[in-house]
Amino acid sequence: MPQAITNVGKAERVDCLDPATRGAQVTSYYGAWGSSGTAPALANTTLTEHAEARVLCVITQQTTSTAGDTIRYVWTVTASANRSVQEAGVFTATTAGTLIYRGTHALLNIETGDQVVYTFNDRHADSELDGV
Amino acid sequence: MTDVRSDRELALGVQVIRARTGKVEAHVSAADLERFGYAKDSAGAVERYRAEMEAARPPDESTPSWLDTYIIVHEEED
Numbered sequence: 001m002p003q004a005i006t007n008v009g010k011a012e013r014v015d016c017l018d019p020a021t022r023g024a025q026v027t028s029y030y031g032a033w034g035s036s037g038t039a040p041a042l043a044n045t046t047l048t049e050h051a052e053a054r055v056l057c058v059i060t061q062q063t064t065s066t067a068g069d070t071i072r073y074v075w076t077v078t079a080s081a082n083r084s085v086q087e088a089g090v091f092t093a094t095t096a097g098t099l100i101y102r103g104t105h106a107l108l109n110i111e112t113g114d115q116v117v118y119t120f121n122d123r124h125a126d127s128e129l130d131g132v
Numbered sequence: 133m134t135d136v137r138s139d140r141e142l143a144l145g146v147q148v149i150r151a152r153t154g155k156v157e158a159h160v161s162a163a164d165l166e167r168f169g170y171a172k173d174s175a176g177a178v179e180r181y182r183a184e185m186e187a188a189r190p191p192d193e194s195t196p197s198w199l200d201t202y203i204i205v206h207e208e209e210d
Binding site for chain 1: 164
């Protein structure tokens, strides 16, 4: 299941770290699903979303390798109609907004009332630190 | 697997809860199984994956047990 932290997502993450900009960043994130199976790319900014509203993510800190090195976004979407689903993403707003993460998965044929639980784990591994 | 994660490791989990049957399906790609060290054509790979996921499951009542979950492996290249 390929995933990407998008270019605009990276910029948003940096804005969250920058004391000059972090106060203006959102504190709620919303998960969505869609029908496109096109592989994630850094330039992605949207999904081919289905009609279901985006869902508020439950965000927790997790430990993968070292304490608190992973941030986890979990949401559950309930199908209001039969759907073919192949992608998911996390946005900064319920509509429009910035696409932080996008991932694709095998085609799922979802029936009305079925629920899909998505989990994105973003582990901060060996971040690149460039000096001058 | 297309690696566009640069300095971070990003993972996506997908679980389906079927309305008609109440069954829980965990969807995983064969590529991810191999990435995690479970060769897809080895004997009992899915069973070992299930057992290790169950052992690692946090004690959270709201989390479905992997013992009750159908693990569906997708063979497509990703």
